[in-house]
Structure formats: C-alpha cells, structure tokens
Amino acid sequence: MQSGSSRRPGELVFAVVLLAFSLAAFWQAYEISGFSGLTTAGVFPMLASGTMVLAALVILMRTAGRRGSEGGAAALLGRFLREVTPLRHAAMLALILVYLVAMPWLGFTASSGCFLFVSFAYLWRRSFLVSLLLTAVSLGAIYVIFRVVFQVVLPQGSLLQGVF
Amino acid sequence: MTDALANLSISWFDPWLLFLTGAGTFAGIYVGAIPGLSVTMAVSILISFTFKWEVNEALALIAGIFMGGVYGGSRTAILLNIPGAPSAIATALEGYPMAQRGEAGEAIGLTTVMSVFGGFIGILALALFAPVISSFALQFNSRDYLLLGLIGILLVGTLSGESFARGVFAGALGVLIGMVGLDPMTAEGRFTFGSITLMGGIPYVAAMIGFFGVAEALVQLHSLHVPAIKQKVERIIPHPADVKRYFGLAMRASGIGTIIGALPGTGGDIAALLAYDHAKRSTKRPEVPFGQGCKEGLVAPEAANNAAVGGAFIPMLTLGIPGDAVTAVIIGALFIHGLKPGPLLLVETPHLFWFTVGNLVLANIFLLIFGLTGIRLFAKIVECPKAILFPLIVVLSAVGTYAIQNNPAHIYWMLGFGVVGYFMKIYGFQVGPVILGVILGPMMDANYRRAMIGAQSDIGLFLWDFVSHPISLVLTVFFIFMLLSQTPLGPWAKARLFAKRPDAAQV
Structure with a gap:
C-alpha cells in the first residue's frame, strides 16, 4: 500500500x-x-x-x-x-461467512457450489446460465483434481450424508 | 559422489516424478503469472495439497512450483505491465515498453532464456556451497540460531514494509502466533485459554494461506474491473546474437541474485532490483534508453531472480532459516513432510539434498520448454477476470487448509487470518514477517532457552556469550548494525555512503 x-x-x-x-x-x-x-x-x-x-x-x-x-x-x-470495506468487500465477507457456516451441514461440494455460483453471479454479473455453467466447470475441476487425483478427503455434510 | 549423482537423477528417470516436476513448473508459471496470484500465494495453496504425499513426490512438485512461480511473474509484467510477483517489478519497467512496440514475444523469449541461465547458476552455487556452509553451520550454537532467527525476521520486516516499527510488530505477532499451544519443553499451555483445539497450536499453513491467499485476494477485490490489455505475440525464440551479447551481464546478475537469495530475509524481488540497478550503471551505451524497453534492463533482473531460487535454498537447507516469504512457506512444507532443514539435513538425509538439486535442474529445463511455448494461450489466461478468480481462490484456500489435518476448524483460522491480513495490508503492514515469525518463533524460543540454560540463567554470562565467541560476535555485530540502521543514524550514514546513488531510490 x-x-x-x-x-x-x-x-x-x-x-x-x-x-x-x-x-x-x-x-x-x-x-x-x-x-x-x-x-x-x-x-x-x-x-x-x-x-x-x-x-x-x-x-x-x-x-x-x-x-x-x-x-x-x-x-x-x-x-x-x-x-477500506466497500459494499463489495462486505458482501463477499458475509458470503464467505455463510459458506463457512453452511459447510458442516451441506458438505464441501454442495456448499462450495452454492458459494461459487452466488459469488460469480454477484461479482461477474453475467447471465444465470453462464454463472451456472462456470460453477459446474470449476467445481468439477476442483473435485477431480483434489478428490480424485490428490486424494484429499473433502469435508462431508451432516445433512446430505453419503451424497456429497 | 556416485551416491550424490544417483540421488540427483532419481526424478530424471522416474516418469511419475518427472511428470510432477513438469506439472509443478507449469502450474507455477501460470499461477505465478496471473496478477493477484503471487508466487507465495501459489506456493502456499499448491503445496498444501502435497501433505499427504510421499516426500519425493512432494519435493518434486515444490521445486517445480518455486522455479516456475518466480519466472511466471515476468510474463504479466511484459504483457500487461502488472508484475505477477514483486520480483518482476524491474521486468515490467523494460518489458512493457517492448511489448508496446510489438516486441512482446522477443521480450518473453529473452526473459525465459536468461531466467533459465540464472536458475542454473543459482543451482550450481547451491550444489557447491551448501555442503560447505552446512558443515560450518554445525559449529553454530543455540544463541547463533536465536540471532539468525531475529536477523531473518527483521530483514524481511525492514526491507519490504512501510516502516521499521510495522515490520517489527508483524514479526513479533508471528512469533506470538507460533507460541500458541503446549510448550514443547514443559508441556505448559501457552495462550490456550483451556481450549483443547488451541493446545495443538495454530497450524502455520492456515496462517500462510490466510495471510497470503485470502488477504491478498481481498486486496485485489478493490481493482475488480480493471480491464486487461490484449497483446499480439510474434517472434519468441531470441536472437542468438542477443543471448551472446548479454551473456556477461547475465553472469554478473546471476551472481548478484545467488548471493542476495542466499542472505536471510532477501529474495528474488530485492535481487532483481539490485541487478537492474547494476545493469543500469554498468551499461554505458544502451541501444534503447533504460525505461523505454532496454534489453539489458530485462536480462539482469530476470537472471537474478531465478538465480535467487538456488541461492535461497542454501540458508533454507543448511541453516533452516528461510530467505524470504516463499522459502518460509516451503520450509513449513518440509517440516510437515518430516524433514528438518538445518545443518543436519545434509548429514542425516544427504539423498534428499541431492534429490532437490536434481529436481531444481529438471524444473529449470521444464522452464525453458514451457517458457518458450504456449504464450498465445497464456495471453488468454491472464485476461481471466478477477471476478472469477476471487471465488476460486477462496474455495481453493479452504480445501488447501482443510487438507492438512482434515480439521474444519483450520478453515476458520485461515479465513480469520485472511481478514486480519487484509486490514494489515491496507494499513501498510507486510504479512511476510508474520509467517516468518510463526515458523521461526518456536525455533527461537527453544534456542533462547537452551542458551539461557547454558549460561545458568545468568544474564551477564548470557550476554557475554554473544560477544565472546567468534560466530556469535559476527552475528551480534550484524544484528546491532541492522537495528542501528533503522534509527535516525541509519539514513544519515546511508546518505553519506551512497551519496552517488540517486537512481536506486526510484527503482
């Protein structure tokens, strides 16, 4: 700075x-x-x-x-x-907080998907479909790279046990 | 010798390790090049995924990421005038004007070749000098390590921050974070507040990813909609005449880079700026004036910052002292893999040392390959909007932190540090010293107590030891000199000594 x-x-x-x-x-x-x-x-x-x-x-x-x-x-x-804390920062921090709180319930995959979708939609402001597609692609890539290739055990949710 | 060679070439003949080194270099180049994703951020996020791996595999990937990351910053510096990493600031000064003239391809080609050249010089220095320094370091006493730790944190704190007090505060905060948990000597709880989670300490990887990943991403959120400039890229392979012409300069710059990299607290960024300064003064008649796309000014910093990689491994592997923020992150990863960087590393696990040297050589070769190819594709990737990058960084940081110990609480720590780091950055604090403090703090604590026990808790004897042993004396004098240079006396002496260097300040 x-x-x-x-x-x-x-x-x-x-x-x-x-x-x-x-x-x-x-x-x-x-x-x-x-x-x-x-x-x-x-x-x-x-x-x-x-x-x-x-x-x-x-x-x-x-x-x-x-x-x-x-x-x-x-x-x-x-x-x-x-x-220092424009609306964008405040909104993103709030989103991150919700993401964190939701993770133990929804599990990593579902909560990350929601987080990615909402933040893409908010920050990038393209059409609904573009954001959805981008979320699917990036989440898929993350899942394949980390869960499949790197064998990282991702947090599972208590609500959707066994699904994600 | 044959053992060393055999270990050196392990990853050369193992297809999987070869692939990992290549993949690391590739990822390093591309992640390090995206503005807003610094080398440190790239390294801390990518490394966190290797914690479950075999040591060899992890080391191969780490070497690649480091090499690639330091180089990667130069690409965006040339194409977009945004240094992807601090070590590419000088590169932007000359590279971007070249790109504006339509010589982006040539600039990238020359940068790549010179980076690889510098990289080799640094690795050579590592192979030659690390064993020597290491055997010398065996004579180091606990108080010497205490001093080295202090010097390391102070150097990083003072060279990069806005003010000395801020650097000191950040370093001390890091040490304090490193103290949390059960005291390894007496098993007393420190700052645990009776919480079982805190007894295990605060994981430094969470601190690392938070301070470098999320905090930096939050800062970048301010410039979300700065549009990227499109560039056209033509000739990439540099003219052989150019390479020959700048050989001498690249050689000198690599020397500077290696030495600067080897000093604790200074890394590629300072090496690059000093080499740029050197090029500016040693080039009597540049073809193009400096600042307007002068190739000398491109060659020197790039050779130097990659030479600094090999240099930085020297104190890291022989003394256990990280040279800068990136090496601090790597040292953290080495600890997690059960390695103990320090003078005994070369005695106890020489194969890992030679293996690392071999990996660095390999990563450097990959750098040449990936550096000269895929530039057009690259020009597309760096245009990736930050609006897409930001959420991805958050998610990646979360997985990375969780992956270390499968503990969701660490994600909260990480994000907490991210927010604190954001405010620190906004108000002119550097987060590098914090990480250095977290990693070096426990080492300094243990060495302080050993030295104090050795002096039978007699403060007079304890202080006398600092000046009565040659190694300690040298370090003490250096430490005091560093402290003094930060008082009003320092600038005065500097002004007298460097009166003829007005250009150094503006770089």
Whole structure:
C-alpha cells in the first residue's frame, strides 16, 4: 500500500486496536509463568508480546502525529466504508461467512457450489446460465483434481450424508 | 559422489516424478503469472495439497512450483505491465515498453532464456556451497540460531514494509502466533485459554494461506474491473546474437541474485532490483534508453531472480532459516513432510539434498520448454477476470487448509487470518514477517532457552556469550548494525555512503 502524509481512514483506530491486543497478549504471556525464571515457558511469549507493545506504541504515536482525514466523524466513516470495506468487500465477507457456516451441514461440494455460483453471479454479473455453467466447470475441476487425483478427503455434510 | 549423482537423477528417470516436476513448473508459471496470484500465494495453496504425499513426490512438485512461480511473474509484467510477483517489478519497467512496440514475444523469449541461465547458476552455487556452509553451520550454537532467527525476521520486516516499527510488530505477532499451544519443553499451555483445539497450536499453513491467499485476494477485490490489455505475440525464440551479447551481464546478475537469495530475509524481488540497478550503471551505451524497453534492463533482473531460487535454498537447507516469504512457506512444507532443514539435513538425509538439486535442474529445463511455448494461450489466461478468480481462490484456500489435518476448524483460522491480513495490508503492514515469525518463533524460543540454560540463567554470562565467541560476535555485530540502521543514524550514514546513488531510490 502506498505511504502518504495523511492517515488512511480507520488507521488510527487500527493502531489503537493493535496496542490493546498487544497489551492483552502481554498480560496473557505474563499469566503463563510470571517472572519466576529466565528459562520458563512464559519468557519468550513475554518478549514477543513486549516487542509488540513497544512497536504498537511507536506505530500509534507516528500515526497520531500524521495529518488526519478532513471532515467530521460521518465523513470519516464514509471514507472508511468506501476505501477500506466497500459494499463489495462486505458482501463477499458475509458470503464467505455463510459458506463457512453452511459447510458442516451441506458438505464441501454442495456448499462450495452454492458459494461459487452466488459469488460469480454477484461479482461477474453475467447471465444465470453462464454463472451456472462456470460453477459446474470449476467445481468439477476442483473435485477431480483434489478428490480424485490428490486424494484429499473433502469435508462431508451432516445433512446430505453419503451424497456429497 | 556416485551416491550424490544417483540421488540427483532419481526424478530424471522416474516418469511419475518427472511428470510432477513438469506439472509443478507449469502450474507455477501460470499461477505465478496471473496478477493477484503471487508466487507465495501459489506456493502456499499448491503445496498444501502435497501433505499427504510421499516426500519425493512432494519435493518434486515444490521445486517445480518455486522455479516456475518466480519466472511466471515476468510474463504479466511484459504483457500487461502488472508484475505477477514483486520480483518482476524491474521486468515490467523494460518489458512493457517492448511489448508496446510489438516486441512482446522477443521480450518473453529473452526473459525465459536468461531466467533459465540464472536458475542454473543459482543451482550450481547451491550444489557447491551448501555442503560447505552446512558443515560450518554445525559449529553454530543455540544463541547463533536465536540471532539468525531475529536477523531473518527483521530483514524481511525492514526491507519490504512501510516502516521499521510495522515490520517489527508483524514479526513479533508471528512469533506470538507460533507460541500458541503446549510448550514443547514443559508441556505448559501457552495462550490456550483451556481450549483443547488451541493446545495443538495454530497450524502455520492456515496462517500462510490466510495471510497470503485470502488477504491478498481481498486486496485485489478493490481493482475488480480493471480491464486487461490484449497483446499480439510474434517472434519468441531470441536472437542468438542477443543471448551472446548479454551473456556477461547475465553472469554478473546471476551472481548478484545467488548471493542476495542466499542472505536471510532477501529474495528474488530485492535481487532483481539490485541487478537492474547494476545493469543500469554498468551499461554505458544502451541501444534503447533504460525505461523505454532496454534489453539489458530485462536480462539482469530476470537472471537474478531465478538465480535467487538456488541461492535461497542454501540458508533454507543448511541453516533452516528461510530467505524470504516463499522459502518460509516451503520450509513449513518440509517440516510437515518430516524433514528438518538445518545443518543436519545434509548429514542425516544427504539423498534428499541431492534429490532437490536434481529436481531444481529438471524444473529449470521444464522452464525453458514451457517458457518458450504456449504464450498465445497464456495471453488468454491472464485476461481471466478477477471476478472469477476471487471465488476460486477462496474455495481453493479452504480445501488447501482443510487438507492438512482434515480439521474444519483450520478453515476458520485461515479465513480469520485472511481478514486480519487484509486490514494489515491496507494499513501498510507486510504479512511476510508474520509467517516468518510463526515458523521461526518456536525455533527461537527453544534456542533462547537452551542458551539461557547454558549460561545458568545468568544474564551477564548470557550476554557475554554473544560477544565472546567468534560466530556469535559476527552475528551480534550484524544484528546491532541492522537495528542501528533503522534509527535516525541509519539514513544519515546511508546518505553519506551512497551519496552517488540517486537512481536506486526510484527503482
């Protein structure tokens, strides 16, 4: 990504989240064995998370020092939605989530088929038949290559047991 | 010697292994060439399918994918001005202007020949120097490995990212992810939160595929509708006169590539840029000015980035330290196949070393064949809309992650890392150091504790050891130098030292 003198929308929040995460990680690392010795299981995790805390502090300070976006909170939110999570990303992430939730029920083949079809139709916007054909071809290729050639056992669904 | 030769040629005479190496090279070229599918992504997704295979078969495929992937990026760089991989950035600078003049075929032909040439130099270096470095590395102490790990992560973090702090953060985050699970020394749970799933640790392949596959795909989703440019391709076999003319340059570039590739933390991308820079300065009177389709500027980076493949295998196989993100992924795969990359690899399993060298040679030959053929078909494939690629990448990443241990939970990890990786990329973090951290973290942890136990938990003695042994001293000095070069002192010293290199910055 390009560097610039002004912050990207959401960058400051991200830096704060990183710092919070690092602090939580450090606390968890401390919980492992505390400061009871130099060769305990917790020392290296503490070193790693400690480094993260320091780095996150530097990042936060530098980010805060850079020029922020102009406009109020609403404008900033608008830019964040446009530049970082546009509708397309949000939609695809939601689709992926549904795909994941559906996989244990429908099994890999059926859920992947649905996922591929809906995302082709949404992203590519061709006719229904073209998307369907493309889904069939790519799913067939994936199945042959991975199940038949590479012998990968694909997840089976609980709903359609024995079918897919 | 005869043993070495016999092992070297195993895959040359076994039709199935021959086929796998060829198929790997082919897949590497085409996947690596599709913009948005980087070599690392190609390698991490494709390799995940080999985990159930025999070691030899997997190694054959991996060698092919790596060789092909590094080369593949140059094709789209020339045809579409989109480097398929970072190592092809310099190629795009000269290759695309050539394509605009209608010389795309010639550019691809020359690139292929020079890539193969560079590849051979790198492999030769691997065969000659790896055994030497390996026996030297046997004298390395645990603290030296700790230092090597730190240096490796820092190099990758600082050379490619937006800022030092971001590189350090990404590396440390990787180390932290690598710590999750039961501590191998004391069996205490670390960051497990009482969950049985977490006790086994977070599989690094899930992290790899998530950070490189899904995260990159999400970034690519921003440029979904950038149209591809159609190219016509004519003469492909390069003029023999050209090959002869650029031989010296290719030789020097390959040397640069091998050395850069062998250094931990630097891979094909930096090798290519340095070689391009070298070509720019050593060519006094180019036929065509640099930046407008100069063949010297095409030959040097391409020879260098493929030479870096052989070079990168040197630290990977002898020290167990990956040279860059791709080798980090490959090292992960080697561990899964039960190999232990490190100084003992050549002692315990020399046949695998020579087998790998043989595969690389073979992959390089396949590169020449596939590189000079099928370019017209290729021009069609790279026009494949991202709208089709994106869903496919998601599904492939899911199968790839699941295939490792047949554990659906890993798919969730993978996608979680994908989303985190997306935000990291958007805000200027590199994900390479994270993967390096995940893989090197446990090694560094174990070596740190061994060194500390050796020093009887005496911090003074522990630190004294870092400067009182020659190998450790050299590494410590290097490490401190690296840290210092990132403080305000660094740019000042650099400006004094490299005052005459204004062109290096814009490459």
